Amino acid sequence: MSEYRNLIIAVVILISIINQSALPGWSIPDSEAKNPANSKANTFDGDKLPRTIILDPHELVKMKQVIMKRNDSIAKDFLKKIVTEADSVLLKRPISVTEKTEFPPNGTKHDYFALASYEWPNPNTPNGLPYVSRDGQTNPETLLIKDREYLEEMVDRVMILAIASYFTDNPKYALKAQELLRVWFLDNDTYMEPNLKYGDFERGKGRLNPSGIMGAHHLAHLVDAIAMLELSPKSSKSVQEGMKQWFSKYLDWLLSSDQAKREGQRANNHGTYYAVQVCAIAFLLNKPDLKQLLKSTMQDLSNAPLEDVSRLINVKINSDGTQPFEIRRANSLHYHIWNLYGLALLARIGDQVGVDLWNYQIHGSGIRKAVDFIIPYALSNQSWPYSQIKRLNIEDISFLQGIVCQAKLHYNSQSYMQVYRSLDTHDVALNFQDIICNLHIKYIDSGSLKN
DSSP: OOHHHHHHHHHHHHHHTSOGGGOOOOOOOOOOOOOGGGGSOSEETTEEOOOOSSSOHHHHHHHHHHHHHOOSHHHHHHHHHHHHHHHHHHTSOOOOGGGOSSOOTTOOTTSOEEEOTTEEOOTTSTTOOSOEEOTTOOOGGGGGSOHHHHHHHHHHHHHHHHHHHHHHOOHHHHHHHHHHHIIIIIOTTTOOOSOOTEEEEOTTSOSOOTTHHHHTGGGGGHHHHHHHHHTSTTOOHHHHHHHHHHHHHHHHHHHHOHHHHHHHTOSSHHHHHHHHHHHHHHHHTTOTTHHHHHHGGGOOTTTSOGGGGGGOHHHHSOTTSOOTTTTTSTBHHHHHHHHHHHHHHHHHHHHHHTOOOSSOOBTTBOHHHHHHHHHHHHTTSSOOOSOBOSOOOHHHHHHHHHHHHHHHHHHOOHHHHHHHHHHOOTTSOOOTTTHHHHHHHHHHHTTSSOO
């Protein structure tokens, strides 16, 4: 490893051990200035653009128009999938953060509570405390507290209902989605407090773990669901306003609490997904400095402010495409894919505010370099030279498919299409964050749409 890279790592480690009360955080002024994305026309080809930030609003409109005008197998298959999934959600009861039987240390059922996945009872103490870490090995005890599982499930349900509402214009999907949001976030008996203080609790350690913010990374995608639901004739103003108020309080906690700021200063995937949440929520709330937040990841280490170093793209990605803060993990290939997916989400957000993270390069590092590095290993064309104690699972392949789908759209290389085809199998889990990109690519591959 070069002296330059060693310097980067040393600086980031230095930041991580600074007293947490002095940690700088992401700063978003509270002003009435317009979000950069709001200056764009709010219609496209005569249709109103949903105010989405991760899902491309122009792509959404284009695909909806294509589906409405055509009756081909691609359109039929797409509609069948989303309607089947959405109809199944209609039959399910709302779930809540208050359903757990074990509460966090403060005893409040409204606080989100999850145990740290890789923490296990200490074999050297009578009571098993404090727990000890086993990287990459999930303690089955953590699965008994359902808040993390239920949060992911709730977001997935709301997302598929919002997509079904947008593409079918059937009000029943919007009504159900808003019911799920009310129960999880807004109703007096079942609401979730707007923080993640107990999100990755480590038994016996007497501290609050900032890693819990990662466990709720799905929250960023609700911004897109809210935007699509807003276009429904059954859109509820009280739910829309209630969700914005909830996210405003949650964003304040992300930006101001020492616990959250520690997470934001991490150079690995945790810092990446913290940034995804902050940027997506800032867009929802019309905060003016979203563009500057994204640009702060594009600086050179030589002149970047200390507080920005851990979020720099050339800190997260080496010139050979490896990711230095994921490479030493027990499941390092999984974490290369996972962190790269988060960086792709940031780049998708950048698309909407005029910040091109896809093509940004410095010192030979950048998102495309990371994509090209990881593909042959993820496809098993080459043997991964670092630790990977588990086989990649279907979810890993689904995230890889999402990365390659976006790479095809942004880099327009036929090689990415070939890789995408190899990943496009019925075994890959349906990922609602990438479903529109997948639809677009299928039409390109069929020759129905020009690149």
